[in-house]
Amino acid sequence: MKKQILLLAIFTSAVLSAQLYSPNGAPATSNSSTGNVGIGTSAPNSKLHVQGDINSTGSGILNIAFNATDKTNEISNYGLSLLGIYPIGSSGNYGPGVSLSGYFGLSLNTVSTERVRIDDSGNVGIGTSTPQYKLDVNGKSSFADNMRVNAKIEAKEIKVTLTPTADFVFEEDYALAKLEDVEKHIKEKKHLPEIASAKQMEKEGVNVGEFQIKLLQKIEELTLYTIEQNKLIKEQQKRIEALENQNRTK
Structure with missing residues (x-):
């Protein structure tokens, strides 16, 4: 048992x-x-x-x-x-x-x-x-292809690497448009020469790098116009002073 x-x-x-x-x-x-x-x-x-x-x-x-x-x-x-x-x-x-x-x-x-x-x-x-x-x-990022953002981009700094720059405007052989021709283009097209229209920008968007180069080109052209106008103003001032001196001697 x-x-x-x-x-x-x-x-x-x-x-x-x-x-x-x-x-x-x-x-x-x-x-x-x-x-x-x-x-x-x-x-x-x-x-x-x-x-x-x-x-x-x-x-x-x-x-x-x-x-x-x-x-x-x-x-x-x-x-x-x-x-x-x-x-x-x-x-x-x-x-x-x-x-x-x-x-x-x-x-x-x-x-x-x-x-x-x-x-x-x-x-x-x-x-x-x-x-x-x-x-x-948090750190550097590198993209080897296109990046699309369907919203706003906020950044402290954006660096766009693009060549050539707009310094070709200052070359001796650069054909600076006459102001009369620029005025005519603005009246007809309602935008600056070589700058896309508002409708085209709305439809196709804006390439920031290329657009910045174009804006710089227009600023440099405007600088050349200003330099030429300054020369004319000084020449006119000399003539005015010469005429005033002639009137004083009479």
Whole structure:
């Protein structure tokens, strides 16, 4: 009878749970009634429940670490405070890292430094962890192709690299239009020569770089007109003074 009771106890223990011990005494438990497996815990509440860090070393093996702070709150928010994925190569360098934070956004990390963040409002930050706009870049950006913005652009400084500039206006062989011809063009076309009309700008838009060069060209032409007018004014002043001197001597 005692033998039967002992066998029954052993069988029941095996059915309810099986427990293994590592050399340092940390248990690894399998609960047959739920199918849950626990490492570092005797009461696993998930199919695989690990109490502690998981670390695998070797070339090409993933190293996954979980933040142990406030697990209850993290699980209830359907997120993890930190999930780092680091491919470990023979060089010993760290690869990309991924940080998930449930409802609070997503961030991408390399070498333990955050590089990109998407916050809970959908703003994307590059080089900043607090993006204030749909795309917030803290640092220099380079575009090898066209960029289209269907809204306003706000900047402290815009640098446009374009050649040639408008200094050709000051060349000796530049044919400066007569003011009479400019006046005639303005009366007929309602805009300056070589400058697009308002209707054309509304339809096709404005190339900022080319438009700035054209405006500079007109300013330089206006400067040449002003220089010529100044010469005429001085010549007229000399004639007026000569006539005044003649009248005084009479």
